[in-house]
Amino acid sequence: MFILPRIQEFIIAGVMVESPCVIGVDLGGTNVRLGLVHAGRIMARAEQAVRVERSPAAMVDFLARVITPWRSTTPAPQAIGIGAPGIVDPQRGVILKSPHYPEWVGFDMQAQLDAATGLPVILENDANAIALGEATDGAGQGFANFIMLTLGTGIGGGLILNRDLFRGDVGFAAEVGHMVLDYAGPACPCGGHGCWELYASASAFPQLIDQSDHPLRRQFLDHFHGESGRVTPADVYRLATDGDLFANALWKTFGRFLGTGIASLTNVFGVDHFVIGGGMATAWDFFVPEAHRALARHTYPETAARIQLHRARLGDDAGILGAAALVARRLQ
């Protein structure tokens, strides 16, 4: 491990405090957001749209420019945690491949940012960081085991097992969105077929709409010039709130597929708690009752009765707080 000797020094030098001050970086697909975090609270923050920051060098430069002045705050930040989208090697601190940043192939972000800021850096997959954040400061506090689901374009996952992140053999665990929900289902961009996230994520809505035989479908589509491809989850949420019955039915279908996948995960892991976040969690009340019905349909009755679905608590700050929790845990 690149970073451990440095952290060791902190401990030996007695700089350690109970709750260290750290920097959390959320490398989103649209914005880079970072925060100075102490005791689970964001004391300072910065944000930038990523358009102009797509090269590794530009990203490191942007982060260093924000972080350098933060180093003189009290308490001073001791380390940087980063949640990055895509495939990450946390051991070497390298982003192997990232869907949002095509230039980032084998980007040794940990080494570069450490050199630019003089602070130790820990890099992790963004969904894993969010799971750790919910475990430390959010809805997962106190659970030995839980599965984090982030409902976005796909279904992001993070496994907290025995109070720690489970990463699998290659730091590639919890690609739960690609669990098979229908062995004969349609092709998924991942190369698979019938993957869960084809049925229960933002990108599922056009298909859920096209396959519906609901009588109000056509009337609903009139809002979108008849094109299901234009419909976003935010639209469906707004219309459901306004009392549109088809939008309401769509959330129920979404909930049914969400619950079916959760049933599968429950049967496999024997884990009772699920923490659900991401943009679509806003529509919680529209889809959760149906998710519970699907759970009952796909598990033992005793199991279905045990399952608890918890709404994630860190909201938009989940990425920053998760990345901060990642590094704060190592320092404590």
Added chain:
Amino acid sequence: MFILPRIQEFIIAGVMVESPCVIGVDLGGTNVRLGLVHAGRIMARAEQAVRVERSPAAMVDFLARVITPWRSTTPAPQAIGIGAPGIVDPQRGVILKSPHYPEWVGFDMQAQLDAATGLPVILENDANAIALGEATDGAGQGFANFIMLTLGTGIGGGLILNRDLFRGDVGFAAEVGHMVLDYAGPACPCGGHGCWELYASASAFPQLIDQSDHPLRRQFLDHFHGESGRVTPADVYRLATDGDLFANALWKTFGRFLGTGIASLTNVFGVDHFVIGGGMATAWDFFVPEAHRALARHTYPETAARIQLHRARLGDDAGILGAAALVARRLQ
């Protein structure tokens, strides 16, 4: 934990040897088998059909009668491990419910057998015990993470994560056979729908046969008076070995469904190794190539290339050796 103080005593008293001698008990649905195990080898064994032993008292009595004379062997057995079918509470050493033994509801086997033999007892779900056995003495040696699949009437599972058994929140993990493979699939005896074991276990064959449109299906069924319900996996294996093309096609279909479920598990856990045992593993060469093709069809290409399917090595002794490994691990 009921048993820990007793084990502690052994350690404090210095009785501990590198590889303790223990007793492993395999409570199967047809036979109870037990063995005196030292360093992963069975030094003595006993077996009895379970018909007459279905009451808790009769079972404890039978086990005690076998075990008592074994206590004077050298090295003497230090503890008893039991792998039991059904739902087990390993913390309290109680069999909550068992499919093969309807009388066993809340059977406190650990306390009763301890009282009858004077030896500490550890109880575990049988599939979990088998996974530990393969981890300790079989095909799972050396893997930090692997998933054990036992292909029998259903699909039994055991999760070895970070070199230890993962039990979930209620000792009920790895009911992998009830992972959903088709959300719109048929009802399963578990109460769910479209469960994996409806497609890739011994009980799947009648359905695989009935749903096939293979031209040689009718000719194949002539061996069984036209009744698919009479066909056992052993029959299908024998006929495939004899060159029957329909039997061969059945194993391929079986392999495809097996591989589809493994793909799901891989995406969820990021675990590269699977150890596959149970009676049907005998037909390994007939179904494994097709399982690999299904893996490729349902995962990222990089993932599919990493997956390794290993044939379980403990065979018929898996139950005894697994139960022994369970208790030997605690003593070491």
